[in-house]
Amino acid sequence: MKKMQDRLLNDLKGKNIRLSHQRLKVVEYLCQNHIHPTVDQIYLSLKNSIPTLSKTTVYNILKTLVEAGLVKVITIDNNESRYDINTQMHGHLKCEKCGRIFDFNIQFISFSNDELKNFEISEKNVYFTGVCPKCIENTSQDYRS
Amino acid sequence: MKKMQDRLLNDLKGKNIRLSHQRLKVVEYLCQNHIHPTVDQIYLSLKNSIPTLSKTTVYNILKTLVEAGLVKVITIDNNESRYDINTQMHGHLKCEKCGRIFDFNIQFISFSNDELKNFEISEKNVYFTGVCPKCIENTSQDYRS
């Protein structure tokens, strides 16, 4: 966890992106909270330690991190963006009950597709929706009453 | 094409959803324009034939169609929703240059995943981004000058 953070900060330094206090905190937050947070979640959480923090700043920082390739935008909701420090290819499942987003691995080979052979593919996203084990359990309990 | 429209209208009748003029037109639009349109695209296009049309109505109708399972929401953009009458499982690729969205088939088998064996999966979405053949061609032409 700590290692990832150091790698990210090194990457930023390498790209001549200043390690301002705010940026450090956002990176730290993303490394410590693998919850695919929204801008608002990040903002609200950091506002405690940085009272002057502006939401615009959070937007700016995330934009910088995304452009630097250190963070990926998740478009599983179409009303608000979520952010993921895990930039390796993986799938996301959003639980319809609790709203949490879970990661899962994907086998790449499966995507080779003749229809797309003349396309240049830059990004592959896999989004599932469903119900997580915990919420399945809770739902079944409801039926007992 | 016409067949699909008739099937959709029959489905609506079966679910006791009135075939109002506006609804007929929206269904007709979706059947004739497989461009994964936004609400705005639908609204602007239909406003010509239905001058009194309200954008709220388009939102309402689409909500009804989605709830009836006749239309699917595409969340490939996270700033605005797109709608697809093709409810069969398929992937979407959005061209970064021209913005068009292309359909492609997916092999289902590939998604069986141990990590998700305790989840209830209700929907699977696959979104790629990249560049379409036409735009690849246009870009290469630019370099000649």
Added chain:
DNA sequence: AAAAGGAATTGGAATAATTACAATATTGTA
């Protein structure tokens, strides 16, 4: 055919996410 009741449409206002922008503050370097 008229009346009544329910459903759909409309438009304007409210909400929420995001962006634009100008002023201020911070940082790195000479």
Added chain:
DNA sequence: TACAATATTGTAATTATTCCAATTCCTTTT
């Protein structure tokens, strides 16, 4: 330390979407 470049901040603007109350349109009943 001083300068220039970059980052942050707050407010205002923009955009997509939802809310809601008034009106209109169907459908059914009388």
